[in-house]
Amino acid sequence: MTKEELLSKLKIIITPYVQNQEGLKNLTENTDFIKDLEINSANLVDVVLDVEDEFDIEIDNEAMEKMLTVKASIEVIEHKLAVK
Amino acid sequence: MKKEDIIQKLPYSKPFLFVDEIIEIDDDHIKGGYTFLNDEYFYEGHFKDNPITPGVILTECMAQIGMACFGIYLLKGKWDEGEWSVAMTSSEMNFNKPVFPGEKVIVIADKVYFRFNKLKCNVVMYNADDILVAKGVVAGIAFKK
Numbered sequence: 001m002t003k004e005e006l007l008s009k010l011k012i013i014i015t016p017y018v019q020n021q022e023g024l025k026n027l028t029e030n031t032d033f034i035k036d037l038e039i040n041s042a043n044l045v046d047v048v049l050d051v052e053d054e055f056d057i058e059i060d061n062e063a064m065e066k067m068l069t070v071k072a073s074i075e076v077i078e079h080k081l082a083v084k
Numbered sequence: 085m086k087k088e089d090i091i092q093k094l095p096y097s098k099p100f101l102f103v104d105e106i107i108e109i110d111d112d113h114i115k116g117g118y119t120f121l122n123d124e125y126f127y128e129g130h131f132k133d134n135p136i137t138p139g140v141i142l143t144e145c146m147a148q149i150g151m152a153c154f155g156i157y158l159l160k161g162k163w164d165e166g167e168w169s170v171a172m173t174s175s176e177m178n179f180n181k182p183v184f185p186g187e188k189v190i191v192i193a194d195k196v197y198f199r200f201n202k203l204k205c206n207v208v209m210y211n212a213d214d215i216l217v218a219k220g221v222v223a224g225i226a227f228k229k
Contacts, residue, residue, distance in 0.1 A: 042173030042225045045202040064200055 001081070006074055013050045017043040029071040044068075055081060085161065090153050095165055099125045102145035109157055112195050116149035119188040127185055137183040142209060142218050147172050150193025150207045151224035158198050159226060169229050173202070177220035181211060188212045193222075201226045 019038035057080035087106040108115040127135035193205040
């Protein structure tokens, strides 16, 4: 899976939880879920669970805590896919 | 953890404790009850000369049983009132019947998931006649203060 494919899948996953639509329009690797997209921390859990379902991977506590930006999330997903 | 011990560990007190008893509890569901007192503080203003339990209080009652009590149980001993706190993070509720002063309600919550200390449940509330009062989905999170 290319990084672009991964990013577009991630964008679809986060969209229902985004409160700041401007942030979604300007999505980049550096986008911060809480600061830029105004996703609340409880909905970050839903993002992580949806990522697990979409990519058929398991996210542990340590990885979950890292997934605060687009870049960090892609790194976690790529890593989990690689060791699958 | 014993059912009686869970209520002792709740971070609420009167006049904002809306749990009397836990009737059933396991890893998948909880069933609890509360009887609204005739002199709950909110009846004075909701409504003028026409006391009815506010929907937000019914939601709170469902969250105290279906989120807080259930969550403390699911945390399996990790919960410590001094160190941890809880927050309701979302609720979607439909109300079918009013609840008047003195009425007993039963709340049943079925776990959708409990991950990363977030608990999401389908919840229902029935009155003493076993009639549906409210039904919805609530989610909450437990975190270290």
